[in-house]
Amino acid sequence: MDRDLVELARRGDQAAFMALVRPRSDRLFAIAQRILRDVDRAEDALQDALVIAWRDLRGLRDPDRFEAWLRRLLVNVCIRHAARERRRAVRLRVLPVDGPAAPDQLLTVADRDQLERGFRRLPPEQRAVLVMHHFLGYSPAEIAETLAIPPGTARSRLHNAHRAIRAALDADARVTAVGGRSA
Amino acid sequence: MNTDRNLNRMLDLWFAEGFDEVNDHVLDAVEGRVRRQRQRPGWLLVWRDTPMNGYLKLAIGVAAVLVVAVGAWQLLPGRDGNGGLGTPVPTASPPASSPSPPEFTLTYDPELPYLLHLTTPAGWFRDDSEYVLKKATAGSELAIATWVVENVYRDGCRWADSIFDPPVGSSIDDLATAFASLEDREVTTPVERSLDGFDARDLTMTIPTTFDAEFSACDEGGIGTMFRYWTAPGGGVRYSQGPGERQRLLLIDVDGTRVLVLGRTDATNSAAEVDEVNSILDAMQVESLAAPSASP
Numbered sequence: 001m002d003r004d005l006v007e008l009a010r011r012g013d014q015a016a017f018m019a020l021v022r023p024r025s026d027r028l029f030a031i032a033q034r035i036l037r038d039v040d041r042a043e044d045a046l047q048d049a050l051v052i053a054w055r056d057l058r059g060l061r062d063p064d065r066f067e068a069w070l071r072r073l074l075v076n077v078c079i080r081h082a083a084r085e086r087r088r089a090v091r092l093r094v095l096p097v098d099g100p101a102a103p104d105q106l107l108t109v110a111d112r113d114q115l116e117r118g119f120r121r122l123p124p125e126q127r128a129v130l131v132m133h134h135f136l137g138y139s140p141a142e143i144a145e146t147l148a149i150p151p152g153t154a155r156s157r158l159h160n161a162h163r164a165i166r167a168a169l170d171a172d173a174r175v176t177a178v179g180g181r182s183a
Numbered sequence: 184m185n186t187d188r189n190l191n192r193m194l195d196l197w198f199a200e201g202f203d204e205v206n207d208h209v210l211d212a213v214e215g216r217v218r219r220q221r222q223r224p225g226w227l228l229v230w231r232d233t234p235m236n237g238y239l240k241l242a243i244g245v246a247a248v249l250v251v252a253v254g255a256w257q258l259l260p261g262r263d264g265n266g267g268l269g270t271p272v273p274t275a276s277p278p279a280s281s282p283s284p285p286e287f288t289l290t291y292d293p294e295l296p297y298l299l300h301l302t303t304p305a306g307w308f309r310d311d312s313e314y315v316l317k318k319a320t321a322g323s324e325l326a327i328a329t330w331v332v333e334n335v336y337r338d339g340c341r342w343a344d345s346i347f348d349p350p351v352g353s354s355i356d357d358l359a360t361a362f363a364s365l366e367d368r369e370v371t372t373p374v375e376r377s378l379d380g381f382d383a384r385d386l387t388m389t390i391p392t393t394f395d396a397e398f399s400a401c402d403e404g405g406i407g408t409m410f411r412y413w414t415a416p417g418g419g420v421r422y423s424q425g426p427g428e429r430q431r432l433l434l435i436d437v438d439g440t441r442v443l444v445l446g447r448t449d450a451t452n453s454a455a456e457v458d459e460v461n462s463i464l465d466a467m468q469v470e471s472l473a474a475p476s477a478s479p
Contacts, residue, residue: 014217022210029205034198042202043209050213055220061397061408076419107196115197134191135198148420150334150346166190 006063009054017054020066025050028074034131035078037120045081049074071136072146075128082124118168126161133158287315289444291331291415296472297437299329299444303463317459321451325460330421330443332413335361339368339423340394340401342411355434355441359384362432367391373434379469384434388412392450394426425449429457431464438473 008016021028025046032042032049053073060069107115119127132138132146144154285307289299307317317325335358338345351361359373368391373384390410394401401408410423412430427450435442444467446460 010222012222014214017217018210018214021213025205025210026203029209030201030203033202039202043206046205047209047213047216051216051220054217055223058222062403107193107200111193112197112200115193130194131198134194148414150348150414152348162190165194169190 002066003063006057006060006066010057010060010063014054017057021050021053021070024067024070028070031071031131031135032074032078034135035075035124035127036082037116041081042078045078046074048081049077052077068146072148075132075147079124079128082127114169115165118165121168122161122164126157126164129154129157130161130165289313289315289327289329291329291442295331295440295442297440297442298470298472299442300468300470301327301463302466304459307463319448319452319456321453323449323451325452325456326445326447327460327463328445328447330413330419330445331415331441332358332443333416335365335413336411337365339365339390339410339412340398342409343402346414353441355382355384355436358434358441358443359386362386362388376433378433378435378467381438381469381471382436385432386434387429387431389429390423390426392427396425398423398426427451431461433464433467435469437469438471440473442469 002020005016005020009020028049029042029046032045033039036042036045049070053070056073060066119130122130128147129143132143133140138146140154140158141151143149143158144151147154149157285303285305287301287303287307287309289301290297291313301315303315303317307315309315313328315327319325332351334350335347336342336345337347347361351357356373363370363373363386365388369389371387373386376383376385394410398408398410401410403409412421412423414420424447429448429450431446431448433444435444444464446464448457448460
């Protein structure tokens with residue numbers, strides 16, 4: 001069914017394209033929001049990615065790969081948005097307390113705070129691989145294929161991202177211990 | 184707290200939290216933009232999805248305004264030294280002027296310190312992409328674009344395990360040498376050139392026509408089987424649009440930035456069309472935006 005919709009959309013059928021992306025939009029938005037850590041920016045990134053997908057859909061040779069192709073477009077758009085955000089040092093909107101789902105109470109408020117600040121210090125490419133690995137459950141090989149990077153690069157990005165966020169958390173813990181910062 | 188296992192667990196939990204539903208207004212906006220957005224021709228598309236950056240749009244807008252302004256200035260009466268604005272010469276007709284040739288400004292990333300200026304014959308255009316195009320008589324399109332190359336695939340068809348390792352070095356000679364070493368396609372010997380004072384290497388790369396149109400025996404990437412040329416920083420991949428594709432490649436050292444410019448034709452294009460692409464590339468102007476080094 002999706003394959004038919006992709007073929008129609010490739011021939012310029014806008015309704016078919018919207019029928020393809022609507023059921024996927026929540027998941028795509030969730031990915032963008034986790035990379036960018038901001039709802040407004042995630043909405044912008046999703047919009048851009050979907051319009052690019054429409055524009056470039058005729059370049060998709062295998063309609064069965066639509067989903068993977070779309071995710072890759074979105075992740076790369078998010079990386080660029082995140083890079084701009086870092087360059088401009090924009091203050092990001094803090095997530096409202098009652099907004100996101102909180103399926104597990106094992107994380108403390110302090111954990112979340114540390115993760116948030118550690119994550120935002122990471123380069124956009126490292127943010128993206130963390131989200132792909134921990135949120136989407138991708139292996140390094142799947143990350144490599146999705147981002148069209150060598151598998152070794154995907155592994156090293158993931159390793160460096162883990163190392164960087166661990167360092168950020170450890171540094172935070174030291175500050176907390178010395179300065180008694182409240183969470 | 185931060186052992187590997189704990190960190191992985193924390194990240195799993197943390198990413199499970201968050202917003203999972205998109206607001207309807209986002210899809211409404213997408214629908215509106217899709218109605219206005221023309222689709223790109225399939226053969227042209229590379230696996231590179233950079234939306235046109237605001238700076239680039241601004242530069243193109245400024246260039247367009249300048250073209251219009253210069254054209255209007257040329258049409259002003261009395262512009263030949265005796266007047267100007269407010270000095271009409273009723274008896275003189277403005278000289279007949281032919282339309283200005285199309286001009287385009289290219290860059291791979293507006294953050295990079297270089298610009299390329301192209302002046303083309305009539306018929307070239309640019310859609311909402313990084314490519315400057317012309318419809319060819321056989322139905323395909325001639326194309327010119329710029330890239331920044333990060334690494335190269337040694338085997339374009341069996342690319343999955345063939346990326347250069349260690350990666351290709353950072354100089355134009357490193358890249359030219361890597362291209363010249365490829366055995367799965369026809370590559371001319373790189374020629375040393377100077378473009379607007381910048382050191383450059385000039386070569387042509389042609390994909391054999393022995394492949395089928397879909398490269399169906401090649402490795403599969405995110406969008407199907409493909410023949411890959413190179414990767415770019417940030418994840419872009421340039422892949423072939425089909426057997427017989429020919430790329431004139433200019434590798435330019437623009438004050439330390441290694442810039443690639445490609446002129447794309449294919450086996451269906453006439454010699455005149457290939458010459459037209461080459462003429463545009465030969466007349467291209469290269470501008471460095473790098474800050475001048477401080478005096479000692």
